[in-house]
Amino acid sequence: MGAPKQKWTSEEEAALKAGVVKHGVGKWRTILKDPEFSGVLYLRSNVDLKDKWRNLSVMANGWSSREKSRLAIRRVHQAPKHDENPFAVAPFTPSDEDIVDVKPIQASRDVVPFSGPKRSIVRLDNLIMEAITTLKETGGSNKTTIAAFIEVKRRYRIAPTPAYSDRRRSSSLLMDGRQKASLRGDKEETNVLTKSQVDLELAKIRSMSAQEAAAVAARAVAEAEAAIAEAEEAAREAEAAEADAEAAQAFADAAMKTLKGRNTPKMMIHA
DNA sequence: CTAGGGGTAAAT
DNA sequence: ATTTACCCCTAG
Known part of the structure; x- marks a missing residue:
């Protein structure tokens, strides 16, 4: 029955996510048909x-490893009261769906509690998901903006305080012996922009047409996802990944600020 | 067609 | 044993 198993590649995953960004959740057929x-x-x-x-x-x-233990909840809560549900949702948790929970979008940052010397890379996709779902449900058409952030973040790197600059393979205690080769020459050399420059880019994006942004965004998300996945997979020193994660968080910060503060009744663009 | 409840089976 | 990918079925 099961097909020979075909693990999803990062590209496919990315495409899926990008598709969701572009067409919305549930439009599987549409996504599939999109030539992109x-x-x-x-x-x-x-x-x-x-x-x-x-x-x-x-x-x-976090529901990981669970899928079959849900049809046993309910009851217990003795606070039934036929109160009029503000949302009349299901008896389950408030608005479940694909909402990515209320995870702290930027709780930590530099203070990431590295409980273990292992992975702590903040996934970009979680960020994206949260942004998308939140903005889509409430405001409406800012998904392109959010996705566009990724693009900016990917190409330019926000200078993360020159605290650390040099550190070339030395932390031997960081990773176990697993030097999985694949040590590319680190073609990294993306411009390191300053905050103001990034801000400028943001402004540019904001004035960008929805279609333009959407196209760029979809591609950017896919690329970013692929890059992150790659980095994560080979993340040993993960210099790039770390920087990426940090940049992503910084960007999320800026993004949220922009969206919340400057919530002028504009940019209501929609594809 | 989509959502979502099950199930099988293959990797890890 | 857990995860993960696919499949199947049923109700909208």
Whole structure:
């Protein structure tokens, strides 16, 4: 029955996410037909997309390893009171769906409690997901903006305080013996922009047309996702990944600030 | 077609 | 044993 198992590649995952960004959750067929993603997802079916999304969403929350223990909740809470539900949602948790929970979008940062010397890389996709879901449900059409942030973040790197500059392979205690080769020459040399410059880019994006932004964003998300996945996979020293994560957080910070503060009744652009 | 409840099976 | 990918079925 099960097909020979075909692990989803980062590109496919990215395409899926990008597709969701572009078309919204649930538009599997649409995403599949989009020439932008069909190139990568041509092997998958709409059901595959749905299932993958399900796995992705459900696991990105902590519900991991659980899926079959939910039909036993209810009761207990003796606070029934036929009160009029403000949202009349299901008896389950308030607004479940694909909402990525109320995870602290930027709780830590430099103070990341590195309980273990292992992975602590903040996933970019979680950030994206939260932003998308939140903004989509409430405001409406800012998904392109959010996605565009990623692009900016990917190409330019926000200078993360020159605290650390030099550190070339030395932390031997960081990783176990697993020098999985694949040590690319670090072609990194992306411009390191300053905050103001980034701000400028943001402004540019804001004035960008929705379609333009969407196109760029979709591609950017895919690329960013792929890059992150790659870095994470080979993340030993993960210099780039770390920087990326930090940049992402910084960017999220700036993004939220922009969206919350400057919430002028403009940019209501929609595709 | 989509959502979502199950299930099988293959990797880890 | 857990995760993960796919499949199947049913109700909208």
